[in-house]
Structure formats: C-alpha cells, structure tokens
C-alpha cells in the first residue's frame with residue numbers, strides 16, 4: 398500500500414519531469430490515400446466556423462464571456478465556495494445556449510489557504526522581500542523562523558554539500574529558467590530534498606523567465622519520511638540579490654513567517670455533451686481546468702482554456718454542425734494542486750476510455766493559436782497534420798510532436814490515447830503564470846476569437862471523420 402502522499406509524489410514526478418523532445422512533425426512521408434480528399438472537403442465548414450467566430454455573431458463573444466466570468470469570481474482555488482459558484486455559473490452558461498446534457502461528478506479536493514507570509518532579510522542589510530508560499534506548504538512557528546540562507550544552484554550541488562552546512566539553515570534554490578518542465582522540479586521537489594538534508598525551510602527563485610519583482614507560486618510535494626518544512630517562492634530580483642551577496646562571502650540572514658491551513662472539501666468536474674449523430678458513445682474531448690491559484694484572477698490559467706472549450710460545443714450547436722461522434726467539453730477541477738479532478742474522472746470512466754477518440758486541452762495560454770502539440774502514432778499525426786492544413790488562413794497549421802502533451806490530459810496521452818494541447822504564441826505565458834499578474838489584461842479579443850474558432854473546427858473535424866483516430 399502506498400501512502401497518499403507517496404502516490405501524489407509519483408503523480409507529480411510523472412507530470413512535472415516528463416522531458417519531451419518536442420519537434421515540428423514532418424509530414425513528407427505521410428500516405429493517407431483518399432482520406433486527404435475527405436479532410437480537404439471540410440474546408441467550407443471550417444470557413445463557416447471561422448467566419449462566424451471572427452467576423453460573425455460570435456465575434457468578441459469568447460472574450461466578453463470570459464471577462465464577465467473572471468470579473469464576477471476572480472480567483473477560484475480548489476476547495477473554495479468561489480470555485481463551486483463559478484462551476485454553477487458555467488453550467489447555467491451552457492444551459493442558456495441550449496446545451497442541456499450537463500453533468501457534474503464530485504471529487505474530494507484540498508482546500509489550502511494561505512495566511513500571513515513575510516520574508517525579511519536583516520543581514521547584511523534590511524530588506525522586505527515579496528514571497529508566495531507554495532501549494533500545501535506547512536506554516537512556520539508563530540514568530541517565524543530566523544536562519545542563515547544557503548544558496549543552491551541545482552540538486553547535484555545540494556547532494557554534494559555536507560549535511561552540517563545545510564542543517565538549521567534555509568535553502569534558497571536559484572535555478573535559471575530554461576524550460577518550465579526542466580526548471581520546475583526545484584519548486585515541486587525542493588522542500589522535500591532540502592528537508593532531507595536538515596534545512597528548516599526552502600525558498601525557490603520563481604519559475605519564470607521574466608519578472609517585475611513578482612513571486613510565482615505553484616504546487617510542491619513533500620516526501621514520506623522527511624519532515625515537511627515551509628516552502629515559498631521569492632522573486633527573481635531578490636533571489637539574484639541574495640545570490641550576489643552570498644557569492645561575495647556575506648552572511649545572509651532572514652526571518653520567514655508563513656501561516657496556512659489545509660482541509661478537505663468536495664468539488665466537481667463538469668461534463669457537457671454535444672451528442673454525436675452516428676456514434677454518440679465515441680468521444681472527442683475538449684477541456685481546460687476551472688480552478689486557479691489564489692493569486693491573480695485565473696484569466697489566463699486557465700480561464701482562456703475553459704472558454705475556448707465552452708465555445709466549441711456552443712458554436713457547433715448554434716451552426717447546427719453536429720458531428721458523427723460526441724463532443725464532450727470538460728471543465729476539470731483542482732488541477733493546480735495535483736491534477737486531482739482528472740484523476741477522479743479517469744477512475745470513474747475507466748470503462749469508456751476505449752471510446753476516447755481524441756482528447757484536447759488548452760492550459761498553456763490562449764494567445765494566437767499556431768496549431769497543436771499532439772501525441773499518437775505516425776498515422777495519427779499524419780491525420781492531424783492534414784487537418785491542420787485547413788487552418789493556413791489563420792496561421793494555425795503547425796503540428797508539434799510530444800509524447801504526452803497537456804497537463805491534465807497527460808494522464809491519458811501519456812498512456813497512448815491520442816490527444817493534443819493548444820499550440821499557441823505563448824512566449825510570455827510564464828511571465829504571468831501563478832502570479833497576481835494573471836488577469837484579463839493578458840487576454841485579447843482577437844486571440845480568443847482565433848482560439849475559439851480553431852478549437853471548435855479542429856474538434857468538429859476529428860469528431861466527424863469517417864474513421865476513428867488510430868491508437
């Protein structure tokens with residue numbers, strides 16, 4: 398029997414440390430025969446969807462609805478009443494569009510609430526530093542922890558540092574952002590590893606390529622057999638300041654005060670079906686997560702993702718474009734604290750997983766769409782690449798290969814079920830990710846219209862093709 402936290406650690410390790418070699422798919426040796434013509438024959442319907450969304454009655458609608466939602470609820474952390482009320486609101490929004498096949502499925506989720514968080518450097522000089530506790534971090538004693546900081550660049554260096562140099566100190570990890578999946582391990586595993594060496598708390602340079610002195614939070618996990626210690630992110634600016642002082646041989650001392658509570662609540666995954674007219678049991682899933690961090694407004698992560706996934710069945714229903722297979726929009730709950738909603742869904746729907754024809758997720762921004770990041774065998778990718786050719790007019794024809802695209806859906810795509818995440822022009826995504834800066838100002842009407850049109854038309858074609866997507 399694994400303990401819950403060990404299973405959770407495994408999940409996080411699989412999800413955070415996958416190191417995909419992502420590259421542009423080369424379709425030169427694809428041979429799809431008559432399927433090429435069949436796919437090309439969707440061009441008029443693609444144009445209809447694009448026109449309806451970019452210049453017709455749906456123009457601006459995705460942004461407007463996202464803004465109304467974000468302005469009404471703001472942050473929607475796992476376990477909160479705000480999240481549950483935002484789920485009820487989305488159900489009404491689907492109903493108002495005549496989509497009545499809506500069900501919710503209950504999931505036990507954590508409610509982790511941060512209280513006061515204060516970090517003050519007082520040696521070699523006094524400076525107050527912005528911090529954000531990491532998900533499910535334990536609190537410090539009431540009057541805080543006062544200790545010296547040890548700066549660590551990477552886990553190899555941590556291992557090589559004698560325990561007595563770490564014991565009783567606060568470890569500060571200062572990895573330089575390369576890619577998210579490569580760098581995020583210092584956030585997710587840093588506290589557990591520092592605690593194993595005797596540290597009393599763990600700080601991490603925010604996992605971001607750019608900063609205006611803003612800390613970025615995110616999930617982290619403790620491991621069995623080591624004392625859980627307080628864990629927080631600090632800004633790039635403060636991390637670099639401490640590193641410079643430390644490298645000059647200065648003793649850096651800080652006081653860290655953190656307070657938080659952790660409880661359990663019930664949340665819901667939301668499933669909305671636009672039933673297929675020939676094979677309703679077969680599914681093409683479009684999805685995003687409705688929960689967010691407690692900082693920021695969850696507009697980008699993942700408000701945009703849930704609203705392009707809301708738009709897909711809505712637009713198809715309005716245009717009376719009903720595909721052969723069912724389009725299921727899913728709003729996952731509790732993604733941020735460890736993909737909790739999607740795991741519950743997978744378990745509850747094990748018996749129909751063979752019916753998932755294709756699973757899509759948008760959770761890396763809804764900037765201008767560029768195409769898809771997809772897994773699957775060679776034929777699958779040839780089909781997806783052929784479908785993407787229909788999106789040259791909006792510059793969204795690129796297919797990137799990945800073994801397990803997506804965040805939530807990676808638990809399906811990682812097992813070989815074909816799927817894709819939205820490939821978009823998201824070079825600035827990690828500027829705003831998990832910060833107070835995740836607001837409506839990151840989103841634009843044009844990009845959400847493009848994203849909604851693209852998402853809707855891709856899902857429609859794949860759900861309507863004469864053949865299933867091969868596994």
Ligand SMILES: *[C@@H]1O[C@H](CO)[C@@H](O)[C@H](O)[C@H]1NC(C)=O
Nearest residue numbers: 548549550551552553554555
């Ligand atoms: C780890 O950090 C140390 C100290 O900064 C550095 O010398 C070493 O090259 C780093 N190792 C890796 C694998 O990056």
Ligand SMILES: *[C@@H]1O[C@H](CO)[C@@H](O)[C@H](O)[C@H]1NC(C)=O
Nearest residue numbers: 765766789790791792793847
């Ligand atoms: C697609 O790219 C072309 C060439 O760069 C540009 O003129 C056009 O505006 C782009 N279209 C969209 C929808 O972004």
Ligand SMILES: [Zn+2]
Nearest residue numbers: 686698699760
């Ligand atoms: Zn997200």
